[in-house]
Amino acid sequence: xxxxxxxxxxxxxxxxxxxxxxxxxxxxxxxxxxxxxxxxxxxxxxxxxxxxxxxxxxxxxxxxxxxxxxxxxxxxxxxxxxxxxxxxxxxxxxxxxxxxxxxxxxxxxxxxxxxxxxxxxxxxxxxxxxxxxxxxxxxxxxxxxxxxxxxxxxxxxxxxxxxxxxxxxxxxxxxxxxxxxxxxxxxxxxxxxxxxxxxxxxxxxxxxxxxxxxxxxxxxxxxxxxxxxxxxxxxxxxxxxxxxxxxxxxxxxxxxxxxxxxxxxxxxxxxxxxxxxxxxxxxxxxxx
Numbered sequence: 046x047x048x049x050x051x052x053x054x055x056x057x058x059x060x061x062x063x064x065x066x067x068x069x070x071x072x073x074x075x076x077x078x079x080x081x082x083x084x085x086x087x088x089x090x091x092x093x094x095x096x097x098x099x100x101x102x103x104x105x106x107x108x109x110x111x112x113x114x115x116x117x118x119x120x121x122x123x124x125x126x127x128x129x130x131x132x133x134x135x136x137x138x139x140x141x142x143x144x145x146x147x148x149x150x151x152x153x154x155x156x157x158x159x160x161x162x163x164x165x166x167x168x169x170x171x172x173x174x175x176x177x178x179x180x181x182x183x184x185x186x187x188x189x190x191x192x193x194x195x196x197x198x199x200x201x202x203x204x205x206x207x208x209x210x211x212x213x214x215x216x217x218x219x220x221x222x223x224x225x226x227x228x229x230x231x232x233x234x235x236x237x238x239x240x241x242x243x244x245x246x247x248x249x250x251x252x253x254x255x256x257x258x259x260x261x262x263x264x265x266x267x268x269x270x271x272x273x274x275x276x277x278x279x280x281x282x283x284x285x286x287x288x289x290x291x292x293x294x295x296x297x298x299x300x301x302x303x304x305x306x307x308x309x310x311x312x313x314x315x316x317x318x319x320x321x322x323x324x325x326x327x328x329x330x331x332x333x
Contacts, residue, residue: 112181199240250290
């Protein structure tokens, strides 16, 4: 048994080395004092300073952040409304059909989604007589399209965990449907909304394939910019930028874990509140 345990530990260490060694190499090279991407010539912040002077890369980063935030916020709003609608459907067959349609963008290869969206935008632009078929707006629509299912699937489990009697109880106590949603339902599903928002942002931020097919010549994302650079050479300042992005994603992961913990505590509180409400109703009815 001890030999199996030791072998398992060694295997686990090797898997983690395989997964995280490229990240450590990237972070290490970003502090390289020389221009080589293979040999360390001392530690320096040179490439972080160079990154701040690279106007084209910073513009691509700004475009990506604007696009990712816009698509994440819009996807979260639309996904929340869609999840509420799907959850409240009474016809199971219709709900199943909607969930199947929702899962299609997730199951499709990115290249199929990208080409189909590009053809749709070109066809629509031709009908409308537009001079330019692809732009920031087509890219935004494309990102919302592939982010939306992830938001819906992040929120639906939270709605299923919630006691259906709570919104009705709030309305029995004098709340309007809108007040019931904002005071009862929204706080309960907030961790799911936050999870969907973070997921939509990260998916949009690192997308390349779909962006490459649906972006116009006047708007370049960071992934497209870096891909264009790889045809020549990638300077260490890109490693510096990637290191900063890695730490931003790491912080988002910590926020996600915190939200998951808060969701668990919130679910326990809601269960206790539901139990007390049912107990109160039974007392009022004289059942106890």
